[in-house]
Amino acid sequence: MVQLAESNVSPTCYNTTINPTNKGQKMTVLINHNLTFTTELDENHPVAQCLLSLSYENQVAMLEELLKALVAPAIQPILDEINEGNTYALLKVGA
Numbered sequence: 001m002v003q004l005a006e007s008n009v010s011p012t013c014y015n016t017t018i019n020p021t022n023k024g025q026k027m028t029v030l031i032n033h034n035l036t037f038t039t040e041l042d043e044n045h046p047v048a049q050c051l052l053s054l055s056y057e058n059q060v061a062m063l064e065e066l067l068k069a070l071v072a073p074a075i076q077p078i079l080d081e082i083n084e085g086n087t088y089a090l091l092k093v094g095a
Helices: 045-054 056-083
Strands: 016-019 026-030
Touching: 016 045
Parallel strands: none
Antiparallel strands: 016 026
């Protein structure tokens, strides 16, 4: 099991979402963060040329959907191991 390290980071966070719950229940705070992926293309390849013919926004959307479909399920067992036994933080892949 992987343990998350203790942190001396101040509890004041930016880019967080607080989900209020009923009195007596724990409060959930979501911290959205991300990784940046870079895709290198061979501009002479026909498939790359097809992708490059799309708008930048469509290129990014297409590549992000591909990553979500292929990478997220592949890393789920790793996330399950990281999250096992943790009571204060759970790492999730967003949609």
